[in-house]
Amino acid sequence: MSTPTPERDSGWISGGVVDAEDARLATGVFAAPGASPVQARSGIRPATGDPGRVQATATVSGKVTVAPFQGVIQGTRATATGAYLVTLDQQKTLDVLGTNPADTANPRNDLVVARQRDTQYGDAVTAMTVELVKGTAAATPTDPAAAGDFIPLARIRVPKNATSIAAADIDDLRPWTSAAGGILRVWGESGRPTYPYTGMYVHRWDTNHLEWYDSSAGWRAVNDDTGWNNLTLLPNWVVYNAETPAVRRVGATVHLRGAVQSTVALTANGTSLIAVPAGFRPAVRHHWYTVIGGTTRGLELMLRPDGGIALYPQDSPLPANQLIYLNTTWLVG
Template sequence: MPERDSGWLSGNVVDAEDARLATGVFASGGASAVQNRSGLKPFPSAGKVIPASPASGQVQVGPFQAVLQGTRSPSAGSYLVTLDQTKTIDVLGAVPAHQTFARVDLIVVRQTDAQYGDTSSALTVSHIAGTPAETPVEPTVAGDHIVLARINVPANATVIDTAQIVDRRVFTAAVGGIIPIASATARPVAPYPGQAAYRQELRLLEVYDGQRWEPAVTNSIATYGPNDAGWPQGISAGADSAKVFNRLTVPAVYFPRTLYVTAQAIIDSTSNVDRYDCTLSANGSVVGLSVVNSGPGAGMNTVVLTALVSQPANTVMTLKVALQRMDGTGTAGAGWGYPYDSINVLAIPTAR
């Protein structure tokens, strides 16, 4: 029958599946109306895999509680699982590194259940070793599980350090709660209108509107500047071509934005009577221009460029400031360094 026994009925009518389905009412939704999102209860160190101290071939897994959706039956329900103290796992002691090839290992949370044909019913937090290869891949994990971490094991490794561990934890929340996610790939698979998630890599709260994920506050802002690493760069500008002396890269986001751009530069001209064009470009298109007229005798001029730039969704924007002599015979220098030169951006999401 499609009607399941309700939770906590008397008379011994509620079996394990019924109980799991009943408690799943309180957890965030999953792939169907009667399934849940698998993930850890949010806490900074929950399920975090770190190297043992002092360094060795062991790792440690932080205590956690999690919701683990059963996959062996459409009505399997969700297991509520707990690791109540730190667990040490001997990665290289159990499976030493290969002498020639690297391998990829996983640390996983796995729930077995005799009701679905397993030999036991138990929660385990364990190490699954991959196969050494010239191009190693992750091992396949069967059954109901959550991956906590990937461990890259080089050939002849004798210790596991932080650089070898890739955090693969996913988190969940109570029904209606805000779910912390590492990236877009960790979003709920079947979101409902109004569901909220916090994008950790963007530091952005987003909400599903029934068709797409959007920033929760459409006028929320981000700032960038004053320049990319290694910029500005000193140049001497003549008439041959526009020379770029400062650059700023605005990263792509999944929604469109308007960029309010302000660039400043100091131009040092020679004694000639010259005209210089200082330009601001966005992805190769000029969006701002300032004309510098230098009089007799060497001198310095301050240039301020402003522009409104539309940043399409999923598009990196590269802003550049360049200088070129348009008239006269002299040269001018630019790119003296911050704070003489800067590009600053205020980014505001726009409606699609």
């Protein structure tokens, strides 16, 4: 029964009447936030093993298995429904094709969901069930609609005339949740929370990067690593010993590596040899002294904010085929 005032009874108070909504709201405090300050994020709780994963049976058949899990299903059917904390305590097997054989002409999409029913909101029973939602066969099938409060676990793409379900027929749809303030696991950019808060962290599986949310700048990578990006040499330069010049940005730090040779003698200061692309350039000029191969002296180089790298022989001309190493590091921004 809903409380007639916006203040809800606290959980576990002495002498109070804590109804089901109050209890769910109290326990939802410990889960990652959802669409409002009094909602939690629905999803599977990360744990050892592979919780909630839907897989083909060990001996391929028309059935699938669902691994045990605990998770959160945020109620949506009242203003303060609260979050259901749900558990599947052992592996469950679902018969996909036994009662719903494949269509002979078209494929279909089925869904595996964890659904919470509650008589308080008009359901016939109160129970959490892991169940199959059968789709409709079509030339281009779409996912079936699932009513009520639920979290999706998987899509099963049932081919026409199928007699079994293989691993390749199953798409993992599990959303993940975490404790309040914890790092949230997401599959990729589209899995980022729809309602993030400033300071929220996510770990993207597609890039293996940690990101945090800035309300003024959106999602930002934490020590984002671009990997090595090869650079193109300007005329009169060649790569030495397969040491192709390349840049790599890790967070705000850029690393340059490589070795080159000039094909002509160099006498003029400010001779350009390479360009660094946008996103790797410093805000002010970066100067460094680098090693010249085969000699005991060095050479001054300069990277400009426009990305151009130039060398300065000063009063010591460089002969053709002179080896120059390009290793240095600078900050962007």
